[in-house]
Amino acid sequence: xxxxxxxxxxxxxxxxxxxxxxxxxxxxxxxxxxxxxxxxxxxxxxxxxxxxxxxxxxxxxxxxxxxxxxxxxxxxxxxxxxxxxxxxxxxxxxxxxxxxxxxxxxxxxxxxxxxxxxxxxxxxxxxxxxxxxxxxxxxxxxxxxxxxxxxxxxxxxxxxxxxxxxxxxxxxxxxxxxxxxxxxxxxxxxxxxxxxxxxxxxxxxxxxxxxxxxxxxxxxxxxxxxxxxxxxxxxxxxxxxxxxxxxxxxxxxxxxxxxxxxxxxxxxxxxxxxxxxxxxxxxxxxxxxxxxxxxxxxxxxxxxxxxxxxxxxxxxxxxxxxxxxxxxxxxxxxxxxxxxxxxxxxxxxxxxxxxxxxxxxxxxxxxxxxxxxxxxxxxxxxxxxxxxxxxxxxxxxxxxxxxxxxxxxxxxxxxxxxxxxxxxxxxxxxxxxxxxxxxxxxxxxxxxxxxxxxxxxxxxxxxxxxx
Amino acid sequence: xxxxxxxxxxxxxxxxxxxxxxxxxxxxxxxxxxxxxxxxxxxxxxxxxxxxxxxxxxxxxxxxxxxxxxxxxxxxxxxxxxxxxxxxxxxxxxxxxxxxxxxxxxxxxxxxxxxxxxxxxxxxxxxxxxxxxxxxxxxxxxxxxxxxxxxxxxxxxxxxxxxxxxxxxxxxxxxxxxxxxxxxxxxxxxxxxxxxxxxxxxxxxxxxxxxxxxxxxxxxxxxxxxxxxxxxxxxxxxxxxxxxxxxxxxxxxxxxxxx
Numbered sequence: 081x082x083x084x085x086x087x088x089x090x091x092x093x094x095x096x097x098x099x100x101x102x103x104x105x106x107x108x109x110x111x112x113x114x115x116x117x118x119x120x121x122x123x124x125x126x127x128x129x130x131x132x133x134x135x136x137x138x139x140x141x142x143x144x145x146x147x148x149x150x151x152x153x154x155x156x157x158x159x160x161x162x163x164x165x166x167x168x169x170x171x172x173x174x175x176x177x178x179x180x181x182x183x184x185x186x187x188x189x190x191x192x193x194x195x196x197x198x199x200x201x202x203x204x205x206x207x208x209x210x211x212x213x214x215x216x217x218x219x220x221x222x223x224x225x226x227x228x229x230x231x232x233x234x235x236x237x238x239x240x241x242x243x244x245x246x247x248x249x250x251x252x253x254x255x256x257x258x259x260x261x262x263x264x265x266x267x268x269x270x271x272x273x274x275x276x277x278x279x280x281x282x283x284x285x286x287x288x289x290x291x292x293x294x295x296x297x298x299x300x301x302x303x304x305x306x307x308x309x310x311x312x313x314x315x316x317x318x319x320x321x322x323x324x325x326x327x328x329x330x331x332x333x334x335x336x337x338x339x340x341x342x343x344x345x346x347x348x349x350x351x352x353x354x355x356x357x358x359x360x361x362x363x364x365x366x367x368x369x370x371x372x373x374x375x376x377x378x379x380x381x382x383x384x385x386x387x388x389x390x391x392x393x394x395x396x397x398x399x400x401x402x403x404x405x406x407x408x409x410x411x412x413x414x415x416x417x418x419x420x421x422x423x424x425x426x427x428x429x430x431x432x433x434x435x436x437x438x439x440x441x442x443x444x445x446x447x448x449x450x451x452x453x454x455x456x457x458x459x460x461x462x463x464x465x466x467x468x469x470x471x472x473x474x475x476x477x478x479x480x481x482x483x484x485x486x487x488x489x490x491x492x493x494x495x496x497x498x499x500x501x502x503x504x505x506x507x508x509x510x511x512x513x514x515x516x517x518x519x520x521x522x523x524x525x526x527x528x529x530x531x532x533x534x535x536x537x538x539x540x541x542x543x544x545x546x547x
Numbered sequence: 548x549x550x551x552x553x554x555x556x557x558x559x560x561x562x563x564x565x566x567x568x569x570x571x572x573x574x575x576x577x578x579x580x581x582x583x584x585x586x587x588x589x590x591x592x593x594x595x596x597x598x599x600x601x602x603x604x605x606x607x608x609x610x611x612x613x614x615x616x617x618x619x620x621x622x623x624x625x626x627x628x629x630x631x632x633x634x635x636x637x638x639x640x641x642x643x644x645x646x647x648x649x650x651x652x653x654x655x656x657x658x659x660x661x662x663x664x665x666x667x668x669x670x671x672x673x674x675x676x677x678x679x680x681x682x683x684x685x686x687x688x689x690x691x692x693x694x695x696x697x698x699x700x701x702x703x704x705x706x707x708x709x710x711x712x713x714x715x716x717x718x719x720x721x722x723x724x725x726x727x728x729x730x731x732x733x734x735x736x737x738x739x740x741x742x743x744x745x746x747x748x749x750x751x752x753x754x755x756x757x758x759x760x761x762x763x764x765x766x767x768x769x770x771x772x773x774x775x776x777x778x779x780x781x782x783x784x785x786x787x788x789x790x791x792x793x794x795x796x797x798x799x800x801x802x803x804x805x806x
Contacts, residue, residue: 147764264595287745318657395795
């Protein structure tokens, strides 16, 4: 199927799914609605998160018909497609594998549907990338033991004989004799294959042996951590709770390891691959979305899972996860002023502490957010050095009755505010949603960049300082 | 996020045996709308080895002192998961709270397992046979009702529902149905969730006779890797906490698994 037909298929699918959503609303319990709504709010209006993660993962609850459509995508083959400096996707629009190349050989994430695909797709792809005695297949990491992920493993075992890693919960009766990763040890388990260290984390739920992994890849001259998540559908009562717990642990790992993007074997859940198919690989890669956005996507997924659990179990009492965003407001961080705003899909996060730290120097100051979610303070370490001091504003997160406010942070070089002043002048009249609108420049958060924002920032800058 | 972890390993991953390494952790017991006294704090001490999983439910008082009030032990015998649940809370008040916590925990466990629920010091007598998941839940619910009556304690009454087989009227093996009733009266307009491992599901709404019917759809669609395997079909009643009496959630094995 060519690209225009694929686009048409997706558009048609979207129309069908919207119809489902239209019919599905109001049939859920208040608790389920609460989590579905939270998933939407956690996108903060980001179209990628809304149209992919929110759409599909919450679709298991509010639009189950989507599964019939995406399953048909198994016949739409995706050729070998580079997604980062050393990483490729191969398979179909429905499910695929990732190929990682290093100076010493290859690592595969998943093995496609069956022997025929491993023989006719994987092996030629590896050969085209240089598979040889000196550049061998050094290992295969399987996200879980379902056939659309491990169907080609036995062929790979018979032809190239790499070590094949699988969670022990799925490993019984597998002809390819996998190396078992202990599924009962829920702590992260690093394994090194061909010099590349994958941080595996058992995530039981979709299957007992499902494993996620943080994988370092090369992109735009630097190493970036991407997260491979395994299963997607959530099953029944006995599996959705482990699934939810696994997702929460995955969130913690992704935060701790500064994961900047995802590589789901069912790529449509993230929707990143389509961007590369549409317009080519960018620099940096479209897969590198940044930790802030990736974490928000996981929070969306978590809320979709909580909605699914609440739908299946009316007695579920799961707190709502609210993903926050922290941003420096205009003319900050400046030599004499540190100011950041914390907000989420529900509005400003008020009454919470924000700490400002200077790289290599320590905490400059801590302040509490006001009713607008803005925390402001002056550095106790003396005036910041413009373009030298790297400042991080951190909201650590908080818990309330029935909800968890997830932490967030932002990092920027100290500046004198003149660039922001110029940006406000250039964006005068821009409204939320316009391309030249930036939330951080909208000091009073009235949805438009106007004279009041200009006056506010002007007051914060030394008179005559900016030419 | 650790504080939001709940009993996980013993709930549904009963068969995930591994390398004999023992893993242990203490987590907060999961919350539920069935809990009548949420101010009473409970934690779970979970231990897992190759052959069995043990979860001890402990009450934690305001001074941090922990007292064991129940034990859940999961093991595998002859290919079938077996779960022994024992409640041994000392006071009537604590007994009610413990049983509510146990209901929440057992609800999340493998519905295909065989269960044994006892109270007090007595252990399980396997020779008497094992209960189904729904029977075990019913026993816990009834034990709570009895404790409520004995203690003359305030608290919402629970009435367990029943699900039973009903002819689908279809030759299609993927068409599934159950009849839902409470105290012999059909429950209409209730959604029943049907699930078949690894990833087939559908939802049916009960009619005036309490019958819910739908056709299982494979949500995943991998290439027939499970052909020849007979997997259990589980029906889930999600519960109704607004009803009086409360109708707690439960499951029912519509079709048993096997090879």
